[in-house]
Amino acid sequence: MFPFFSYYCIMFFFFSFFFLCLSRPCFPARAPPDLSTVLTVDAHNATWQGFVRFLHAGKGTHVSGMSELKTYFNRFGYLPTPSPKEEFDDIFDTQFESAVVLYQQNLGLPVTGKLDSDTILAIMSPRCGMSDHTSHTLHTTRHFAFFNGQPRWFRPPPMTLTYAFSPNDTIDYLSSSDIQMAFRRAFSRWESVIPVNFTETMDYQSANIRIGFYGGDHYDGEPFDGVLGVLAHAFSPENGNLHLDAAERWAVDFKLEKSKVAVDLESVATHEIGHVLGLAHSSVKESVMYPRIGPRTKKVELKIDDVSGIQTLYGPNPNFKYSSLLESENSVNQASGQERRFSRLTLVLGLILLRSFLGTS
Numbered sequence: 001m002f003p004f005f006s007y008y009c010i011m012f013f014f015f016s017f018f019f020l021c022l023s024r025p026c027f028p029a030r031a032p033p034d035l036s037t038v039l040t041v042d043a044h045n046a047t048w049q050g051f052v053r054f055l056h057a058g059k060g061t062h063v064s065g066m067s068e069l070k071t072y073f074n075r076f077g078y079l080p081t082p083s084p085k086e087e088f089d090d091i092f093d094t095q096f097e098s099a100v101v102l103y104q105q106n107l108g109l110p111v112t113g114k115l116d117s118d119t120i121l122a123i124m125s126p127r128c129g130m131s132d133h134t135s136h137t138l139h140t141t142r143h144f145a146f147f148n149g150q151p152r153w154f155r156p157p158p159m160t161l162t163y164a165f166s167p168n169d170t171i172d173y174l175s176s177s178d179i180q181m182a183f184r185r186a187f188s189r190w191e192s193v194i195p196v197n198f199t200e201t202m203d204y205q206s207a208n209i210r211i212g213f214y215g216g217d218h219y220d221g222e223p224f225d226g227v228l229g230v231l232a233h234a235f236s237p238e239n240g241n242l243h244l245d246a247a248e249r250w251a252v253d254f255k256l257e258k259s260k261v262a263v264d265l266e267s268v269a270t271h272e273i274g275h276v277l278g279l280a281h282s283s284v285k286e287s288v289m290y291p292r293i294g295p296r297t298k299k300v301e302l303k304i305d306d307v308s309g310i311q312t313l314y315g316p317n318p319n320f321k322y323s324s325l326l327e328s329e330n331s332v333n334q335a336s337g338q339e340r341r342f343s344r345l346t347l348v349l350g351l352i353l354l355r356s357f358l359g360t361s
């Protein structure tokens, strides 16, 4: 009896243990990466975040949904619009490869013609809504650029341009004086390098530059897309319209505004004023006229590239000294070299984790 009982007893414990293992794995299931720590961008903008699945897609491949990426490239000036009867397909063809090369040149990225991590990261980042297509699209040097025909404002000297804020199209969580001060500082930076004065006026309709916050489609052919993605846009001279996406969480002080997706108002204002004056996008990453800016990032100081560009259009402000700009830029470059290498590594690791997570979910 005893051996028989013992046999069943062992079998019972063996199977109990086996089923226990099945229902409760010995090792805890791998938790998905905490996306908020991997990538702080585009938590609400699924379209661009999803582009991570094209990481390392190569020429000649067919990847489902690639047409969305082609639409993105078309929107920002890298692919021609297909004829009415055609649509973008999902094939990584030669034309698309050329578009990738052009994008990499314009964004100052390593030119590989491939959807590498640098390129995918750039594509997913929040950016200005203006197209990167300019009269200088084919240049190979990293440089500022103008709109086609090199338009600028013409007024008898001393040139004064007025600006006003839309009384209706605004946001309620920032005071008007905070918004006014952020723009005042942004205008001052351009004012200090060219012989142009900017004056605020209350008369919105007659102002040269009209500033407003708009949500979604606001009937100028460039609808906004919600949180992050496209942040703002402005039009070339002498249109004067400068629009900010009302869906963003605009910040004037990151110590007070804790949102992970907060966008610095003054930085975007400085960039868009550059467009209003006639500058297109620059391929110099450090410049204010570079088309991308991350959330919780402040980039307000004009760089040599921005100053050279705007002075080509308007000439220099007699009080501006190039030497001081050169000095400050050199010291900043030295200090930030190390930091950039570290943050790039972090972001590449983030992309890989995000891709593996999306691939398994």
Ligand SMILES: [Zn+2]
Residues within 6 Å of the ligand: 128, 129, 130, 271, 272, 275, 281, 291
């Ligand atoms: Zn822009």
Ligand SMILES: [Zn+2]
Residues within 6 Å of the ligand: 214, 218, 220, 222, 233, 243
């Ligand atoms: Zn608009």
